[in-house]
Amino acid sequence: MRSKTNATLIALAIAGGSVMFSAPVASAAAYCSGSGYTATNEPMERCTTLSNGILYNKQVSGTTVYTTYSKTGGSSISAKLGYTYSGSTKYASATSISSGQTVKKSFGLGATAYCKSMTGVLNYSGGTFQTPATHC
Template sequence: MRSKANVTLTALALAAGSVMFSAPTASAAASCSDSGYTATHEPMERCTSLSNGILYNKQVSGTTVYTTYSKTEGTTVSVRLGYTYNGSTTYSSYFSISSGQTVRKSWGLSSSAYCKSMIGVLNYSGGTFQTPSTHC
């Protein structure tokens, strides 16, 4: 019964959008080329190297977009993650992140958004950073 409840709670969190904190893990977001590609070099995964971490954006399954920030150095900051699609930017609420943490935010999209141009964004009091556009 407990696993069924966990599956239900996970599904509800994904449907509503969620913020996940974790320690950095070895992943495609662990490195970012100068041309804005992850180690997979797939156009549906794009990234930007920042002086204090990596901002990463990925479209998956045709109905989900993830924006991830892995903070590698510096003091704790308050930021929000988002994505830009079709001229409109959607943001999470602000949260604090410290060096050594990774935060991933996900949003459910309609299937018509799949393969369309999307940009991952990180916003803070001093401005905004963005990834190159994902595409097919």
């Protein structure tokens, strides 16, 4: 019986630890400084605060960029998330985003894009918005 109890406690500890490890990733998009930095304060993660949410861009590894929008208020919108790099903008297909919802899109890049200047982009009927440029 003791080993079953220990196994249960270990499983709960592991599950609790995984929640703790994932929390900073989610909270990074929830904070955006006036100078366009997330809570990590790293140039590879930049953001901009909009009237009804936060637009967030993050370069990862050298071959992936993530654009995320956390909608904090207002009506639902149909929007496209994307990124601009080297004068070209690429978008994912349009998706509906409601207040309280966070939508994240990932884009594959060539290895030569790593550390290069790029911005996250949100496009919808109300206009196009972008983050400050990420870089190394």
